[in-house]
Amino acid sequence: MSKKKNAFLSMTVFKVAALSAAFAAFAFYTPRFTNDYSMMIMNVSLINFIAALGLSVMLGMGGQLSFAAVSFMGAGAYFVANLTNGRLGVIWEPVPVLAGAVLFAAFAAWICGAVLFRLGGTYFTFATIGFVQVTWSVYLNYKFLCGGPDGVSGIPVIRFLGMSPRNYHDWFYILLGFVLAAGFLIERVRKSRLGRSLASIRDNEIAAQTLGVNIYRTKVIAFTIAGALSGLAGGLYAMHNQFISSDLFTFDMATTYVIMTMLGGVNNTVGVFVGSILVTMLPEWLRPVQRYLKLSYGVGIILLMIFMPMGLAGLCNAVLKKLSKRILKKTRAEPDTLGWEK
Amino acid sequence: MTGKPILRLDDVSKRFGGVVAADEVTFSVFPGRIHGLIGPNGAGKSTLMNLISGIYRPDGGRIYFDGRDVTDAPSHKRAVMGIGRTFQTPRFLQRSSIRDNLLLGADLGSGYGYTASFFGRKVTGFEDYVEQLLEIAGFTFEWEDDISSLPYGQRKLLEIIRSLLGAPRVMLVDEPAAGLNSREIENAMGLLDFAAKEKNIGILLIEHSMDMIMNICRDIVVINFGRVIAAGTPAEIQSNEDVIVAYLGRNLEA
Numbered sequence: 001m002s003k004k005k006n007a008f009l010s011m012t013v014f015k016v017a018a019l020s021a022a023f024a025a026f027a028f029y030t031p032r033f034t035n036d037y038s039m040m041i042m043n044v045s046l047i048n049f050i051a052a053l054g055l056s057v058m059l060g061m062g063g064q065l066s067f068a069a070v071s072f073m074g075a076g077a078y079f080v081a082n083l084t085n086g087r088l089g090v091i092w093e094p095v096p097v098l099a100g101a102v103l104f105a106a107f108a109a110w111i112c113g114a115v116l117f118r119l120g121g122t123y124f125t126f127a128t129i130g131f132v133q134v135t136w137s138v139y140l141n142y143k144f145l146c147g148g149p150d151g152v153s154g155i156p157v158i159r160f161l162g163m164s165p166r167n168y169h170d171w172f173y174i175l176l177g178f179v180l181a182a183g184f185l186i187e188r189v190r191k192s193r194l195g196r197s198l199a200s201i202r203d204n205e206i207a208a209q210t211l212g213v214n215i216y217r218t219k220v221i222a223f224t225i226a227g228a229l230s231g232l233a234g235g236l237y238a239m240h241n242q243f244i245s246s247d248l249f250t251f252d253m254a255t256t257y258v259i260m261t262m263l264g265g266v267n268n269t270v271g272v273f274v275g276s277i278l279v280t281m282l283p284e285w286l287r288p289v290q291r292y293l294k295l296s297y298g299v300g301i302i303l304l305m306i307f308m309p310m311g312l313a314g315l316c317n318a319v320l321k322k323l324s325k326r327i328l329k330k331t332r333a334e335p336d337t338l339g340w341e342k
Numbered sequence: 343m344t345g346k347p348i349l350r351l352d353d354v355s356k357r358f359g360g361v362v363a364a365d366e367v368t369f370s371v372f373p374g375r376i377h378g379l380i381g382p383n384g385a386g387k388s389t390l391m392n393l394i395s396g397i398y399r400p401d402g403g404r405i406y407f408d409g410r411d412v413t414d415a416p417s418h419k420r421a422v423m424g425i426g427r428t429f430q431t432p433r434f435l436q437r438s439s440i441r442d443n444l445l446l447g448a449d450l451g452s453g454y455g456y457t458a459s460f461f462g463r464k465v466t467g468f469e470d471y472v473e474q475l476l477e478i479a480g481f482t483f484e485w486e487d488d489i490s491s492l493p494y495g496q497r498k499l500l501e502i503i504r505s506l507l508g509a510p511r512v513m514l515v516d517e518p519a520a521g522l523n524s525r526e527i528e529n530a531m532g533l534l535d536f537a538a539k540e541k542n543i544g545i546l547l548i549e550h551s552m553d554m555i556m557n558i559c560r561d562i563v564v565i566n567f568g569r570v571i572a573a574g575t576p577a578e579i580q581s582n583e584d585v586i587v588a589y590l591g592r593n594l595e596a
């Protein structure tokens with residue numbers, strides 16, 4: 001028992017070490033080999049990760065497919081835009097406004113979740129599609145708060161203790177901070193009672209109830225957390241791009257977030273991170289074949305669902321398991337084959 | 343009967359369309375005792391369990407737990423109050439470790455909320471309790487192994503253990519012996535016996551294995567077509583005319 005426990009522990013330590021190293025390398029090398037434009041796209045993919053992470057709480061942990069991430073991103077983005085660029089006559093400090101945007105989006109998600117989770121399963125998913133259409137048309141047409149089709153421009157960048165990012169490279173590090181914070185938050189959720197309760201709802205609602213899980217309340221809490229993360233992502237996007245419009249919050253974008261989550265691994269934070277970067281960067285990398293981009297997307301998703309339903313992370317885990325089995329076999333055979341001879 | 347019942351069904355009825363799955367069922371479960379619930383296939387045994395644990399709402403009658411009327415309480419509240427259960431086919435978290443699965447039961451037993459749990463409140467002592475229960479259950483496992491690595495019989499035993507971790511006062515156990523080998527059946531009986539004797543839990547046991555029922559139950563309720571047709575000790579049940587008819591059919595010439 002203890003031997004295997006040790007093996008497991010050392011495995012975890014190894015995993016954590018490898019991940020930290022990979023992340024450090026990512027943080028260190030990416031800005032050095034990236035021009036300003038690519039850096040901007042990379043930053044957007046980090047922002048997307050934060051929103052996709054909310055989705056992975058809903059879909060990966062809780063098994064509830066929601067498209068509403070863009071709705072709450074919009075809520076956060078317009079909240080920040082309106083209160084920092086002076087179009088409503090107020091110019092408030094970016095950081096408190098960002099915190100406000102998170103709370104605002106969370107509150108909106110809480111109300112919305114409390115209503116939509118009266119529906120179960122697929123009906124809930126369809127309702128979120130309707131919700132996205134509603135919020136999109138509000139963002140598109142409501143001149144007073146959303147600027148109508150022109151969107152809102154002139155949003156100031158984030159500023160903290162008098163310091164502001166000078167370029168996209170500075171932004172990169174700021175966003176990495178948010179990415180880490182969001183990632184740790186979600187990992188903590190996964191290992192706490194909320195994460196387990198969500199998983200029990202995903203796998204068997206009846207068993208979940210008999211284990212004392214309040215299904216409705218738990219779903220609404222997960223939806224609220226997802227909304228808060230989306231709001232944060234939206235607020236950051238507004239400050240980062242300094243311009244927002246309803247184009248960012250369409251149903252098309254909503255499906256993109258779902259793809260990001262699914263590609264990397266629906267229930268795996270690192271997987272979602274990789275998925276967000278891949279899906280955001282892909283249009284840039286595939287610029288030469290842009291005409292076929294959507295086509296390859298579609299085919300890719302179908303193949304993905306058939307061959308790796310748990311995304312890249314699932315694939316990775318399966319390969320690791322196979323490898324470790326093989327290695328274990330080898331070490332067991334070692335004393336006989338490599339004994340005294342060499 | 344002595345003592346106060348922990349669970350009481352009072353004229354509980356449930357209809358599915360034209361089918362009467364429970365027809366004015368009345369019986370009680372006492373703490374520290376194992377009650378058998380038997381009847382032919384389709385008699386309404388599992389329906390009764392679902393009514394007790396709140397998956398279904400009864401059309402009529404009341405259900406009392408610990409003297410309180412819980413007829414309208416949602417099932418998760420009943421679980422928190424202390425009505426635990428297992429299923430005919432075990433229901434676990436897929437692609438999860440055994441630890442996570444057992445923690446779900448321990449979460450219920452601990453009563454810690456999401457916030458406390460998020461800020462690092464850990465369930466303590468549950469590993470020792472699990473080790474103690476495993477000794478009775480007669481098998482061991484690695485905590486971090488995937489739940490699917492356990493054979494079927496052990497998963498069924500593990501579900502009883504998970505339910506016990508939730509510190510229930512009543513346990514509804516649905517066909518624990520189905521699909522188990524004889525040694526595992528013995529261990530399942532050991533677990534139920536421990537739950538009743540050491541933890542003073544009132545157990546309602548559905549089982550087709552008459553061996554098991556007659557061995558560990560002090561009281562037996564027999565239902566057929568949703569109705570209680572007999573109740574009593576194993577000896578009484580075995581010689582009851584109605585029960586024999588329900589199980590074997592009536593001899594037309596007699």
